[in-house]
Amino acid sequence: MNQRFYLDVSCRQIPCYGERVCGDVYLAHNFVAEDRNIIVLSDGLGHGVKANMLGILTTTMALNFTHEHKETNRIAETILRTLPVDSEKQISFATFSIVDIETDGQVNIIEYENPQCLVVRGTQVFYPEWACLLLDLDRKVGKELKTCTFQAQLGDRIVLFTDGVMQAGMGNPLNPMGWGLEQAHKFVVDLITQQPDINSSDLAFKVVSEANKKDGFVAKDDTSCVVIYFREPRRLLLCTGPPSSQAKDAEMAQKVREFPGKKIICGGITGTIIARELNLSIDENAIVTDPELPPMNRMEGVDLLTEGILTLNKVHRILENYNSNYTFSQGPADQIVELLLESDDIYFLVGTAINTAHQEASLPVELEIRRTVVRRIMRTLEEKFLKKVSVEFL
Numbered sequence: 001m002n003q004r005f006y007l008d009v010s011c012r013q014i015p016c017y018g019e020r021v022c023g024d025v026y027l028a029h030n031f032v033a034e035d036r037n038i039i040v041l042s043d044g045l046g047h048g049v050k051a052n053m054l055g056i057l058t059t060t061m062a063l064n065f066t067h068e069h070k071e072t073n074r075i076a077e078t079i080l081r082t083l084p085v086d087s088e089k090q091i092s093f094a095t096f097s098i099v100d101i102e103t104d105g106q107v108n109i110i111e112y113e114n115p116q117c118l119v120v121r122g123t124q125v126f127y128p129e130w131a132c133l134l135l136d137l138d139r140k141v142g143k144e145l146k147t148c149t150f151q152a153q154l155g156d157r158i159v160l161f162t163d164g165v166m167q168a169g170m171g172n173p174l175n176p177m178g179w180g181l182e183q184a185h186k187f188v189v190d191l192i193t194q195q196p197d198i199n200s201s202d203l204a205f206k207v208v209s210e211a212n213k214k215d216g217f218v219a220k221d222d223t224s225c226v227v228i229y230f231r232e233p234r235r236l237l238l239c240t241g242p243p244s245s246q247a248k249d250a251e252m253a254q255k256v257r258e259f260p261g262k263k264i265i266c267g268g269i270t271g272t273i274i275a276r277e278l279n280l281s282i283d284e285n286a287i288v289t290d291p292e293l294p295p296m297n298r299m300e301g302v303d304l305l306t307e308g309i310l311t312l313n314k315v316h317r318i319l320e321n322y323n324s325n326y327t328f329s330q331g332p333a334d335q336i337v338e339l340l341l342e343s344d345d346i347y348f349l350v351g352t353a354i355n356t357a358h359q360e361a362s363l364p365v366e367l368e369i370r371r372t373v374v375r376r377i378m379r380t381l382e383e384k385f386l387k388k389v390s391v392e393f394l
Contacts, residue, residue, distance in 0.1 A: 006344035008229040010200035016047040023051025024224035027059035030386040035103040043162040058094040118159040164223030169214030200227035235261030236343035241351030243394040253277030267308030290331025306332040348391040
């Protein structure tokens with residue numbers, strides 16, 4: 001991604017009341033080699049498992065076809081020809097919005113029957129030039145496709161909705177026609193004006209929460225909001241493992257001290273080395289906040305100081321299974337994941353000395369190799385959470 005900004009992307013969802021599965025489906029992928037991000041939001045017709053399956057099919061096709069640089073109308077026509085059509089209403093079984101962000105910051109948006117997205121530049125609504133395409137389809141489905149292209153700027157936000165947001169409160173005396181697109185957009189702009197630095201997760205959460213409130217906390221439809229925020233990067237250093245030789249201890253400590261951002265140290269020996277080289281003390285903490293892991297300690301100038309390989313392995317498990325409904329505990333791995341997800345530019349400093357404490361045959365092989373665990377975390381952060389990551393082995 002263009003070095004002027006980083007993407008903060010988040011989706012928050014509330015399923016239709018009585019359903020365990022949301023019929024809206026969100027999919028985002030960072031194509032690292034191309035430095036390109038594609039975000040898709042689809043609303044499957046109806047609710048529950050069937051709608052979810054249709055949404056998954058739609059988002060997967062949309063992501064893959066967009067990545068292949070297929071023409072806009074061809075993407076839409078292929079998706080719509082593949083999806084079934086409601087026999088009575090003669091409409092497609094899913095809608096979709098696609099946001100394709102190139103490495104130079106060019107944004108391409110394709111929308112089919114989803115509420116029109118909102119683009120906010122700073123605290124003002126930005127109106128890109130939309131074009132409408134008529135699709136050449138044999139079947140009687142909705143044929144109008146909306147597209148726009150613009151160059152993103154630092155501070156821009158793109159907000160996507162499904163119709164559960166627009167229709168929230170429909171039939172209520174206060175909102176007989178529902179919340180409506182105009183009022184939903186105003187709600188977003190007012191929030192950004194009040195909190196200019198609000199992150200994507202919080203903004204999306206406030207939108208779906210307000211929609212749910214208008215429905216009397218009994219959501220009448222699947223409700224989703226995706227926020228894409230182009231902002232200054234939040235940097236994080238995660239240092240783990242002693243260096244390959246003691247001669248590099250001072251170099252590692254200097255890198256930690258000079259890093260311009262938040263800092264995490266994973267590993268007792270690593271923490272001891274940094275403390276010794278920087279003439280700092282470690283405040284040992286005996287309070288266990290996660291029964292699976294050793295307790296955290298404290299060191300001046302470091303945001304988190306935890307055990308190493310066991311904690312990192314749990315960090316990877318949490319990231320792999322994470323969704324917007326996950327509730328963080330106060331455990332070391334959970335706190336690390338929180339900081340990782342709050343950050344955009346994550347730098348791993350990995351020592352390559354082997355910790356003999358983890359060479360027991362009873363432990364899984366992946367726990368023996370710190371680099372393997374770190375690489376898995378990095379891959380998940382890049383592909384699932386669209387983070388920019390780098391690593392240095394010392």
